Amino acid sequence: MAQNYIVGIYVFLSLLTVGLCINCFQCNSAEDPACANLTVNDTTSRYYKPCDGNYDGKTPFCRKYVTSVIRLEDSTRIDRSCGWILDNHEKMDTCKKGDGDFLKKTVCICSKEGCNTSARSGSYLFLTIFNSIFVVVLYNIIC
Known part of the structure; x- marks a missing residue:
């Protein structure tokens, strides 16, 4: 009987981890040249914000567009934002490059905290490991 409660607690904690609002650079x-050079240590930046919009029940993710006009100096623009709908050609946690006659474009889509910069965050991994250890300790105490 106690095992059922432990499994329930583990599932609840796991869902809680997944349900946390993701923070992305936005x-x-x-509009602001400082947006071009964000790093993993910029989590105190004013651009690091929760994706707290209305996403029609879909899980938000981070997105980064890098667009350059070919043969034009200083033409690279970086747009960092939250997304919630993937285009048919987009896949989670990947980058896709495309070239046209006048433009070069890279689109990166990711599902981790602040991942629309060059670095990754380990917060979800930490919460998952913590939840697992908590359940094992609880199991040993109860059973």
Whole structure:
């Protein structure tokens, strides 16, 4: 009987981890040049914000667009934002490059905290490991 409660607690904690609001960098280098050079240590940046919009029940993710006009100096623009709908050609946790006659574009889509910069965060991994250890300790105490 106690095992059922422990499994229930583990499932609840796991869902709680998944249900946390994701934080993404949200800015555009055309409006603010500082947006172009964000790193993992910039989590105190004013651009690092929760994706707290209305996403029609879909899980938000982070997105980064890098667009350059070919043959034009200083033409690279970086747009970092939250997304919730994937285009048919987009896949989670990947980057896709595309070239046209005048533009080069890279689109990166990711599902981790602040991942729309060059670095990754380990917060979800930490919570998952913590939840697992908590359940094992609880199991040993109860059973």
